[in-house]
Amino acid sequence: MTDTLTTAQARRRHNIVRAAEHQFAERRFDEVLMAEVAAEAGVGKGTLYRYFEDKETLYFAVVMEGFEALIERLRGADTTGDPVERLQQTVASIVGYLRRDRFFFRLMGRDEGEGQRRRSFRAEWKQRRAALIDEVAQILQDGAAAGVFEIRHLHTDAQLLLGMVRTCMRFNEQGLDDEQVVAEIMRIYTRGICRDDA
Numbered sequence: 001m002t003d004t005l006t007t008a009q010a011r012r013r014h015n016i017v018r019a020a021e022h023q024f025a026e027r028r029f030d031e032v033l034m035a036e037v038a039a040e041a042g043v044g045k046g047t048l049y050r051y052f053e054d055k056e057t058l059y060f061a062v063v064m065e066g067f068e069a070l071i072e073r074l075r076g077a078d079t080t081g082d083p084v085e086r087l088q089q090t091v092a093s094i095v096g097y098l099r100r101d102r103f104f105f106r107l108m109g110r111d112e113g114e115g116q117r118r119r120s121f122r123a124e125w126k127q128r129r130a131a132l133i134d135e136v137a138q139i140l141q142d143g144a145a146a147g148v149f150e151i152r153h154l155h156t157d158a159q160l161l162l163g164m165v166r167t168c169m170r171f172n173e174q175g176l177d178d179e180q181v182v183a184e185i186m187r188i189y190t191r192g193i194c195r196d197d198a
Helices: 007-026 034-041 045-051 055-075 083-100 102-108 119-145 154-170 178-193
Strands: none
Touching: 007 034, 007 045, 007 055, 007 102, 034 045, 034 055, 055 083, 055 102, 055 119, 083 102, 083 119, 083 154, 083 178, 119 154, 154 178
Protein backbone atom coordinates (compact mmCIF):
# COMPACT_ATOMS: atom_id res chain seq x y z
CA MET A 1 0.00 0.00 0.00
CA THR A 2 1.43 3.38 -0.94
CA ASP A 3 1.87 6.09 1.67
CA THR A 4 -0.69 8.33 -0.08
CA LEU A 5 -4.27 7.18 0.43
CA THR A 6 -7.41 8.59 -1.12
CA THR A 7 -10.19 9.67 1.22
CA ALA A 8 -12.05 6.42 0.55
CA GLN A 9 -8.92 4.34 1.15
CA ALA A 10 -8.15 6.20 4.37
CA ARG A 11 -11.72 5.58 5.57
CA ARG A 12 -11.47 1.90 4.65
CA ARG A 13 -8.14 1.58 6.47
CA HIS A 14 -9.65 3.34 9.51
CA ASN A 15 -12.60 0.91 9.51
CA ILE A 16 -10.24 -2.06 9.33
CA VAL A 17 -8.14 -0.78 12.23
CA ARG A 18 -11.25 -0.10 14.36
CA ALA A 19 -12.61 -3.58 13.62
CA ALA A 20 -9.24 -5.12 14.49
CA GLU A 21 -9.11 -3.11 17.71
CA HIS A 22 -12.50 -4.55 18.68
CA GLN A 23 -11.42 -8.11 17.84
CA PHE A 24 -8.11 -7.82 19.71
CA ALA A 25 -9.90 -6.32 22.72
CA GLU A 26 -12.16 -9.36 22.93
CA ARG A 27 -9.66 -12.15 22.25
CA ARG A 28 -6.01 -13.07 22.42
CA PHE A 29 -3.80 -12.36 19.43
CA ASP A 30 -3.72 -15.98 18.26
CA GLU A 31 -7.53 -16.28 18.47
CA VAL A 32 -8.27 -13.36 16.15
CA LEU A 33 -8.99 -14.32 12.54
CA MET A 34 -8.33 -11.94 9.67
CA ALA A 35 -11.57 -13.08 8.01
CA GLU A 36 -13.54 -11.92 11.07
CA VAL A 37 -11.77 -8.56 11.07
CA ALA A 38 -12.57 -8.14 7.38
CA ALA A 39 -16.23 -9.05 7.93
CA GLU A 40 -16.59 -6.60 10.81
CA ALA A 41 -14.92 -3.87 8.75
CA GLY A 42 -17.25 -4.57 5.84
CA VAL A 43 -14.48 -5.43 3.39
CA GLY A 44 -13.31 -8.57 1.66
CA LYS A 45 -10.37 -10.50 3.03
CA GLY A 46 -8.35 -9.63 -0.08
CA THR A 47 -8.98 -5.94 0.52
CA LEU A 48 -7.77 -6.27 4.10
CA TYR A 49 -4.51 -7.82 2.88
CA ARG A 50 -3.97 -4.91 0.48
CA TYR A 51 -3.73 -2.66 3.55
CA PHE A 52 -2.02 -5.03 5.99
CA GLU A 53 0.25 -7.87 4.90
CA ASP A 54 -0.54 -10.07 7.90
CA LYS A 55 -2.18 -10.15 11.32
CA GLU A 56 0.93 -8.97 13.12
CA THR A 57 1.18 -5.88 10.92
CA LEU A 58 -2.48 -5.12 11.61
CA TYR A 59 -2.01 -5.62 15.36
CA PHE A 60 0.98 -3.31 15.27
CA ALA A 61 -1.07 -0.61 13.50
CA VAL A 62 -3.72 -0.81 16.22
CA VAL A 63 -1.08 -0.60 18.95
CA MET A 64 0.65 2.40 17.41
CA GLU A 65 -2.59 4.30 16.87
CA GLY A 66 -3.50 3.69 20.51
CA PHE A 67 -0.17 5.04 21.72
CA GLU A 68 -0.44 8.07 19.44
CA ALA A 69 -3.98 8.87 20.58
CA LEU A 70 -3.02 8.73 24.25
CA ILE A 71 0.19 10.73 23.77
CA GLU A 72 -1.66 13.40 21.79
CA ARG A 73 -4.29 13.56 24.50
CA LEU A 74 -1.59 14.24 27.10
CA ARG A 75 0.21 16.77 24.90
CA GLY A 76 -3.04 18.67 24.45
CA ALA A 77 -3.47 19.20 28.18
CA ASP A 78 -2.96 22.55 29.92
CA THR A 79 0.73 22.96 30.79
CA THR A 80 0.26 25.83 33.22
CA GLY A 81 -0.95 25.93 36.77
CA ASP A 82 -0.39 23.92 39.91
CA PRO A 83 1.82 20.83 39.33
CA VAL A 84 -0.37 18.62 41.52
CA GLU A 85 -3.47 19.65 39.56
CA ARG A 86 -1.65 19.00 36.27
CA LEU A 87 -0.63 15.58 37.50
CA GLN A 88 -4.19 14.83 38.58
CA GLN A 89 -5.51 15.90 35.17
CA THR A 90 -2.94 13.63 33.52
CA VAL A 91 -3.95 10.65 35.64
CA ALA A 92 -7.63 11.36 34.96
CA SER A 93 -6.92 11.63 31.24
CA ILE A 94 -5.11 8.27 31.17
CA VAL A 95 -7.78 6.55 33.27
CA GLY A 96 -10.52 7.95 31.03
CA TYR A 97 -8.72 6.86 27.89
CA LEU A 98 -8.15 3.34 29.18
CA ARG A 99 -11.79 3.08 30.26
CA ARG A 100 -12.96 3.99 26.75
CA ASP A 101 -10.34 2.03 24.80
CA ARG A 102 -10.57 -1.56 26.05
CA PHE A 103 -7.93 -2.82 23.63
CA PHE A 104 -5.31 -0.38 24.83
CA PHE A 105 -6.28 -1.07 28.43
CA ARG A 106 -5.70 -4.80 27.93
CA LEU A 107 -2.52 -4.05 26.04
CA MET A 108 -1.00 -2.20 28.98
CA GLY A 109 -1.31 -5.35 31.06
CA ARG A 110 0.43 -7.58 28.53
CA ASP A 111 4.01 -8.51 27.92
CA GLU A 112 5.54 -6.14 25.40
CA GLY A 113 6.40 -9.00 23.08
CA GLU A 114 2.89 -10.38 22.51
CA GLY A 115 2.13 -10.00 18.86
CA GLN A 116 5.35 -8.06 18.48
CA ARG A 117 7.77 -10.75 17.38
CA ARG A 118 9.37 -8.69 14.63
CA ARG A 119 12.38 -6.79 15.85
CA SER A 120 11.32 -3.60 14.04
CA PHE A 121 7.91 -3.74 15.73
CA ARG A 122 9.45 -4.22 19.17
CA ALA A 123 11.77 -1.27 18.62
CA GLU A 124 8.93 1.06 17.65
CA TRP A 125 6.74 -0.30 20.48
CA LYS A 126 9.47 0.62 22.97
CA GLN A 127 9.90 4.02 21.34
CA ARG A 128 6.20 4.86 21.67
CA ARG A 129 6.07 3.59 25.23
CA ALA A 130 9.11 5.74 26.02
CA ALA A 131 7.30 8.75 24.52
CA LEU A 132 4.36 8.11 26.84
CA ILE A 133 6.70 7.88 29.84
CA ASP A 134 8.41 11.10 28.70
CA GLU A 135 5.08 12.96 28.73
CA VAL A 136 4.47 11.96 32.35
CA ALA A 137 8.11 12.62 33.26
CA GLN A 138 7.86 16.17 31.91
CA ILE A 139 5.02 16.95 34.32
CA LEU A 140 7.05 15.55 37.21
CA GLN A 141 10.10 17.54 36.13
CA ASP A 142 8.06 20.75 35.90
CA GLY A 143 6.73 20.09 39.40
CA ALA A 144 10.25 19.54 40.70
CA ALA A 145 11.42 22.79 39.06
CA ALA A 146 8.53 24.58 40.80
CA GLY A 147 9.71 23.17 44.14
CA VAL A 148 6.58 21.05 44.65
CA PHE A 149 7.84 17.55 43.82
CA GLU A 150 10.97 15.81 45.01
CA ILE A 151 12.00 13.58 42.13
CA ARG A 152 15.05 11.36 42.48
CA HIS A 153 14.68 9.01 39.50
CA LEU A 154 12.57 10.85 36.93
CA HIS A 155 11.66 8.12 34.44
CA THR A 156 11.32 5.45 37.11
CA ASP A 157 8.92 7.70 39.00
CA ALA A 158 6.92 8.24 35.80
CA GLN A 159 6.79 4.48 35.18
CA LEU A 160 5.62 3.91 38.75
CA LEU A 161 2.70 6.28 38.19
CA LEU A 162 1.70 4.53 34.96
CA GLY A 163 2.01 1.19 36.76
CA MET A 164 -0.34 2.39 39.49
CA VAL A 165 -2.90 3.44 36.89
CA ARG A 166 -2.66 0.12 35.07
CA THR A 167 -2.95 -1.90 38.29
CA CYS A 168 -5.91 0.09 39.64
CA MET A 169 -7.75 -0.26 36.34
CA ARG A 170 -6.99 -3.95 36.01
CA PHE A 171 -7.67 -5.09 39.57
CA ASN A 172 -10.43 -2.75 40.68
CA GLU A 173 -12.09 -5.30 42.95
CA GLN A 174 -13.89 -2.67 45.01
CA GLY A 175 -15.59 -1.28 41.92
CA LEU A 176 -14.29 2.27 42.26
CA ASP A 177 -15.44 4.69 39.59
CA ASP A 178 -12.89 6.68 37.58
CA GLU A 179 -12.98 9.67 39.90
CA GLN A 180 -12.32 7.47 42.92
CA VAL A 181 -9.49 5.65 41.13
CA VAL A 182 -7.83 8.96 40.26
CA ALA A 183 -8.24 10.29 43.81
CA GLU A 184 -6.74 7.15 45.35
CA ILE A 185 -3.77 7.11 42.98
CA MET A 186 -3.13 10.79 43.66
CA ARG A 187 -3.46 10.33 47.42
CA ILE A 188 -0.83 7.61 47.52
CA TYR A 189 1.49 8.83 44.76
CA THR A 190 1.73 12.46 45.83
CA ARG A 191 2.56 11.48 49.40
CA GLY A 192 5.63 9.84 47.95
CA ILE A 193 6.85 12.67 45.70
CA CYS A 194 5.70 15.90 47.36
CA ARG A 195 8.32 17.72 49.36
CA ASP A 196 7.62 17.82 53.07
CA ASP A 197 7.72 21.61 53.02
CA ALA A 198 5.52 21.97 49.90
